[in-house]
Amino acid sequence: MRTARTAAAVIAVIALAAGCSNSGGKDSENKASAGGSGGKAASTPRLKIAMVTHSGEGDTFWDIVQSGAKQAASKDNVDFLYSNDKEAGGQAQLVQAAIDKKVDGIVVTLAKPDAMKDVLAKAEQAGIPVVTINSGAEFSKQFGALAHFGQDESVAGEAVGEELNNRGLKKAVCVIHEQGNVSLEQRCAGVKKTFKGTVENLNVDGTNAPATQSSIEAKLQATKGIDAVVTLGAPIAAVAVKAKADAGSKAEIDTFDLNAEVVKRLQAKEVGFAVDQQPYLQGYEAIDMLWLYKTNGDILGGGKTVLTGPAIITEKDASTLGKYTARGTR
Amino acid sequence: MSATAPAPAPSPDTKVDERLLKTSPLRRLMGRPELGSVVGAIAVFLFFAIFADSFVRAASLSTVLYASSTIGIMAVPVALLMIGGEFDLSAGVMVTSSALISSMFSYQMTANVWVGVLVSLVVTLAIGVFNGVMLTRTDPPSFIITLGTFLMLTGMNLGFTKLISGTVSTKSISDMQGFSSARDVFASTLTIGGVDFKITILWWLALVVVATWILLRTRFGNWIYAVGGGEEAARAVGVPVNKTKIGLYMGVAFGAWISGQHLLFSFDVVQSGEGVGNELIYIIAAVIGGCLITGGYGSAVGAAVGALIFGMVSKGIVFAEWNPDWFKFFLGVMLLLATLLNHWVRKRAEATA
Numbered sequence: 001m002r003t004a005r006t007a008a009a010v011i012a013v014i015a016l017a018a019g020c021s022n023s024g025g026k027d028s029e030n031k032a033s034a035g036g037s038g039g040k041a042a043s044t045p046r047l048k049i050a051m052v053t054h055s056g057e058g059d060t061f062w063d064i065v066q067s068g069a070k071q072a073a074s075k076d077n078v079d080f081l082y083s084n085d086k087e088a089g090g091q092a093q094l095v096q097a098a099i100d101k102k103v104d105g106i107v108v109t110l111a112k113p114d115a116m117k118d119v120l121a122k123a124e125q126a127g128i129p130v131v132t133i134n135s136g137a138e139f140s141k142q143f144g145a146l147a148h149f150g151q152d153e154s155v156a157g158e159a160v161g162e163e164l165n166n167r168g169l170k171k172a173v174c175v176i177h178e179q180g181n182v183s184l185e186q187r188c189a190g191v192k193k194t195f196k197g198t199v200e201n202l203n204v205d206g207t208n209a210p211a212t213q214s215s216i217e218a219k220l221q222a223t224k225g226i227d228a229v230v231t232l233g234a235p236i237a238a239v240a241v242k243a244k245a246d247a248g249s250k251a252e253i254d255t256f257d258l259n260a261e262v263v264k265r266l267q268a269k270e271v272g273f274a275v276d277q278q279p280y281l282q283g284y285e286a287i288d289m290l291w292l293y294k295t296n297g298d299i300l301g302g303g304k305t306v307l308t309g310p311a312i313i314t315e316k317d318a319s320t321l322g323k324y325t326a327r328g329t330r
Numbered sequence: 331m332s333a334t335a336p337a338p339a340p341s342p343d344t345k346v347d348e349r350l351l352k353t354s355p356l357r358r359l360m361g362r363p364e365l366g367s368v369v370g371a372i373a374v375f376l377f378f379a380i381f382a383d384s385f386v387r388a389a390s391l392s393t394v395l396y397a398s399s400t401i402g403i404m405a406v407p408v409a410l411l412m413i414g415g416e417f418d419l420s421a422g423v424m425v426t427s428s429a430l431i432s433s434m435f436s437y438q439m440t441a442n443v444w445v446g447v448l449v450s451l452v453v454t455l456a457i458g459v460f461n462g463v464m465l466t467r468t469d470p471p472s473f474i475i476t477l478g479t480f481l482m483l484t485g486m487n488l489g490f491t492k493l494i495s496g497t498v499s500t501k502s503i504s505d506m507q508g509f510s511s512a513r514d515v516f517a518s519t520l521t522i523g524g525v526d527f528k529i530t531i532l533w534w535l536a537l538v539v540v541a542t543w544i545l546l547r548t549r550f551g552n553w554i555y556a557v558g559g560g561e562e563a564a565r566a567v568g569v570p571v572n573k574t575k576i577g578l579y580m581g582v583a584f585g586a587w588i589s590g591q592h593l594l595f596s597f598d599v600v601q602s603g604e605g606v607g608n609e610l611i612y613i614i615a616a617v618i619g620g621c622l623i624t625g626g627y628g629s630a631v632g633a634a635v636g637a638l639i640f641g642m643v644s645k646g647i648v649f650a651e652w653n654p655d656w657f658k659f660f661l662g663v664m665l666l667l668a669t670l671l672n673h674w675v676r677k678r679a680e681a682t683a
Contacts, residue, residue: 024506025440058488058498058603179658203654207604209597211644214397218648221393222384235499235601242596246519246526247389261502261599328497 041077044295048079049287050098051107053134054091055084056207060234060259061279065133067328068283069107076291088115095119098128105129105290107283110136110143111183117143131290133282135183137305146293147301149285151277151309153183157190159310160254160275161199164228167272169252170197172228173219177206177236184232187256191230199230209239216243226251234259234274241270258313260325266318277309280329363620364632365679366672370618371635371642374668378646385649388525395527398641399534400589402634404608405615406537407585409633410545411578412616415558415625416472418461418582420479422608427483428454428590429600430491433500442508451587457483458583462576484606491602504598516588517596533588534634541581541630554578558625615640618669620676639668 051069055062066082073080081103085091091108092115098106099122106128110116113136123130124144132140132148140148164172172195174188192199202219204212220226220243229244229251231237237255244251252272255262257279265271285306292298300306313321324330359365378385385391404421411418428450436446457479465475488498495501503509519526545551553574556564565571594600619636621628643664647657 021436021440021442021507024503025436026438027440028505056603057484057606058491058601060498060601063492063498176654179655201654202648203657207606208608209593209601209604210400211397213596214393214400214641214645215648217393217396218390218645221387221390222382222649222651238597238599246528247393259499260497261499264502 041074042291042295044077044291046077046079047104047291047294048081048101049073049105049107049290050081050083050095050101050103051283051286052091052094052098053082053084053109054086054088054111055109056086061257064279064328064330065283068280068285069287070283071280071329072284072287072291076288078287078291080287088112092116092119095123099123099126102126103128104294105131107131107133107286107290108145109134110139111181113139113143120144129290129293131286133286134279140305141303146299147289147303148305149282149289149301149308150305151307152305153186154190154193155307156256156275156277156310157187157192158194159190159312160187160230160256161191161194163273163275163312164191164195164197164230164254167228167252169228171223171226172197172199172230173216173223173226173251174199174201175212175216175229175231175236175240176201176203177212177231177233179203187232188230197228204236206233206236209235212236212239213243213246216240217247220244220247220249220251228272229253231255233257234262237262237271237274238265241265258321258325258330260322260328263318263322263325266313266315267322269315272314274313275310276313276330278311278330279308281308363627363629363676364635365620366674366676367619367632367635367639367668369675370668370672371639373671374639374642374646374664377664378642378650382646382650385646388523390645390649392525392527394641394645395531395638396641397645398638399528399530400592401611401615401640402534402637403530403537403589403592404582404585404612405619405633405637406534406541406630407578407581408612409616409619409621409628409630409636410541410554411582412613412621412623413545413558413625413628414554414575414578415561416465416575416578417476417613418579419473419476419609420457420461420483421476421582421586421612422610423480423483423487423605424454424457424583424586425589425593425608426487426600426602426605427457428587429594430487430500430590430602432591433503433594433600434491434494436503436506437501438494440506443503443506443512444508446503447512447591450590451584454583454587454590455580456583458580458586459576461583462572462579465579466572466575480609487602487605498602500600500602502598503594509595512591513595516591516594530592533592534637537585537588538630538634545630550574550577555626558627560626611640614665618665618672620672640665643668 083094096119110132120143130145132145134150137148137150176184188201204215229240231240234257238261240253254272256275258274258276262274289300321330431453432446432450435449436443461476461479465472518529553569556569557571557574615636616633618639619632647660
């Protein structure tokens with residue numbers, strides 16, 4: 001056993017010494033400077049702002065929201081605290097923890113509005129200003145939030161439906177990667193509303209890439225004549241591209257949201273178009289607005305949702321966006 | 331039909347030992363742990379063959395086999411571990427860990443991707459050894475030990491990926507040296523008779539053959555059954571219980587390594603949050619395939635058939651184009667029915683044996 005382990009280590013070391021790659025990897029990386037960081041922070045008093053989201057672990061989208069928030073925080077002399085829980089009850093507890101910490105402001109998502117109602121009332125009582133982002137625009141004002149930054153999921157879905165019409169497509173599949181998520185259902189419903197062809201929904205297990213791939217493959221094989229696959233998250237788009245190739249289908253892959261991989265596939269024409277809701281803006285604007293409110297009494301949006309999307313992105317825009325997605329801000 | 335009947339073709343047991351009980355091949359077949367699951371699999375197949383018109387096509391079956399193989403590669407070593415009387419809750423995220431290690435090592439060191447693949451093998455096996463050693467050196471049951479590993483790995487997957495890559499997914503390694511040959515090994519597609527088959531199906535079958543050989547033809551296989559059947563009794567007759575268990579956890583780690591490399595080389599990038607919850611699917615596949623949760627009974631073939639049932643049901647529902655809102659419900663009903671049939675067949679077999 002010990003000899004086997006030593007042998008394995010020796011092999012690894014030898015392979016390491018001999019096995020460098022001439023292409024790709026870290027060495028080929030351009031040191032892209034992060035957007036505008038390193039500027040001087042505002043001279044206003046130090047604030048503490050908490051952001052509590054319904055994100056699961058390791059989701060690219062929320063990563064970009066956070067980098068926007070951090071950018072605004074460093075500009076505004078804000079101490080930025082992030083926490084997340086995909087279970088509604090857990091998210092409410094995290095908001096309560098932020099109230100207990102007596103933060104100067106709370107940024108929260110309303111994907112599960114009923115669970116957040118009571119705890120946001122407590123925040124109001126404690127005199128902590130709340131800004132909501134991403135989903136749940138219709139509940140924002142009702143729960144006493146100052147403003148909402150996000151994308152109306154139905155509007156985004158409708159934009160996709162129209163773009164599919166423009167491209168002359170007839171039969172679409174809407175891939176839901178989280179069964180029972182309201183905003184994902186709204187996106188598909190929006191597509192259905194404006195799209196002149198037919199739309200079918202497909203539920204897949206988003207945290208299991210091979211299972212997602214084989215489900216999309218099965219759908220493409222089962223239903224003839226599908227010419228558009230609409231995925232609702234950037235990582236799922238890459239999986240759909242694989243599924244399409246393996247199923248020998250000619251369907252176009254289109255997606256909600258953006259990441260580096262999708263931009264690359266837009267350039268390679270493997271993905272038709274992407275709808276971006278600019279998560280960076282949601283994080284940035286939420287923090288910035290709370291800072292403006294605390295230091296200057298400003299409120300954005302006049303009680304209405306401030307839309308950060310949808311922005312339709314095609315192959316033409318992809319080259320300029322490439323460097324932004326690579327550093328995780330777009 | 332009897333094995334002792336004079337057959338024109340030379341049969342392997344022509345020399346009859348009068349001390350051995352004569353059993354007919356049919357009866358021996360009835361006593362196998364995988365029998366029930368095979369009947370269940372045939373039933374599920376026939377069901378979807380009737381109700382989903384596009385199910386019985388070569389391309390569709392290849393998709394089903396691919397889905398089954400990605401579960402089966404893990405279900406087989408997990409079944410061996412369960413026969414040995416233990417669980418591994420870290421198996422699902424360990425797949426993601428293995429893929430992340432391989433990808434990030436190659437990328438950060440700008441090394442040939444095969445170096446990353448080997449480093450990943452060593453580290454993943456070390457995680458298996460950690461599970462095994464922790465279990466055998468301390469008192470808590472494997473449920474708790476591997477739950478700890480599960481949570482630690484989930485956190486480390488995300489933590490290290492963000493620390494090293496700056497985002498929650500790894501950078502693409504598809505333009506690096508060795509990528510295409512590694513993809514050939516772990517994620518290629520073979521065309522047989524005009525139909526595309528994923529190479530994971532071969533890995534799956536190879537693991538079943540190796541695991542069956544270990545269980546039925548080697549001393550280690552006897553140790554596994556002995557340890558699972560009764561640990562103290564096994565120790566009393568001189569079975570190296572601790573070594574056997576560590577070996578079984580290394581087996582699971584090896585499966586995680588294969589699955590992880592498949593994940594990496596088929597999608598170029600790895601999402602660090604993936605894999606949570608898959609450990610249950612592996613255990614489910616093993617149990618559908620006739621493994622006892624209490625250990626000491628089961629087979630590798632059964633676990634593979636369990637994975638096949640899971641793959642057929644989860645894709646068959648899509649082929650049948652049933653309302654997607656009810657997907658999980660149908661999945662549950664079909665699995666329950668397959669398992670009930672499996673139990674019924676086994677009871678009948680035991681009663682007649």
